[in-house]
Amino acid sequence: MTRSRITSTACILASAALVTTGCAGPTPASEGGEWTPEGDMTMVVPFAAGGGSDLSGRAMAAGLEGVQDGLNVAVENRDGASGAVGYSYFLTKEGDPNYVLATETALLALPLTQDVEFDYTSFTPIMKVGEDFTLLVVDADSPYETCTDVVDAAKSERVIAGISGETGLDNVVFTLTEQQMDVEFDRVPFESGSELTAALLGGTVDIASLNPGEVIGQLESGDIKALCAYADERYDYPELSDIPTAKEQGIDVSFAQFRGLLATGGITESEKQGWIEAAEAFADSDAYTEYVESNYLQPVTAFGDDFTSYLESNSETLAGVLE
CATH class of the missing domain: 3.40.190.10 (Periplasmic binding protein-like II)
Structure with a gap:
């Protein structure tokens, strides 16, 4: 994604006015201040275009743009190694609220089966979008x-x-x-x-x-x-x-893949809350309903800490299967 270059003077003036511009994405937030996702953002999809994760990432990107004024979300596919390439890339963006990721079961399965440097605690869970059976x-x-x-x-x-x-x-x-x-x-x-x-x-x-x-x-x-x-x-x-x-x-097997939204690890509490509020607005929108119904998901949502609790429980279940 190409970001416009703006002179340092314009950036200083924009920061002074607390207006988000293309200088560096959203205005940084202090722990006690409010923060809203605005400007140019990137939705990382850790799988190739055309699959369920790509559909989910693009639907979330468009849906978030629809409920958040001034927000532009570019989708970036970084596939390879069953998702590990994309998650590892996302790990390098720690502390940067301008990046989010379309997550699914590989977030939990990869650390159980491969030598990777992340697990779900490395990131900031924002929203469980729904459940997807196969x-x-x-x-x-x-x-x-x-x-x-x-x-x-x-x-x-x-x-x-x-x-x-x-x-x-x-x-x-x-x-x-x-x-x-x-x-x-x-x-x-x-x-x-x-x-x-x-x-x-x-x-x-x-x-x-x-x-x-x-x-x-x-x-x-x-x-x-x-x-x-x-x-x-x-x-x-x-x-x-x-x-x-x-x-x-006669085959007693049922297991749902979750689909969700992560922010990077190390962001501030106000940045986390800003993404959660945007995600909650997306969940109440017609775009969310259209995405769920057109992709035949079950609309089971969770936000923030509730999503983290779900990931913890789901990880324990997967460990019994994959380890």
């Missing part, structure tokens, strides 16, 4: 008709499972399925849901676990079929209501 999907020509068919096949033959990152929700639900049903899938990792969908359609993998928002178009066109949902209950959305849960097919 569907086990196959190509339309696949011989599998149910998730039970897939499990039965894996007992006697090689079943290749595509996953979007080695630590994502799809890897978690496949691991839970393996543990419960005493089977094993061969995994092939991809950097985004869009790449994984293409691999499924191209016959590179046999099965995939993808969020509904990533494959609704292919489901409606008939190019892909959903065998089950790794969810607590069937979806209420009409387009998905006929898809049985894995539990209905």
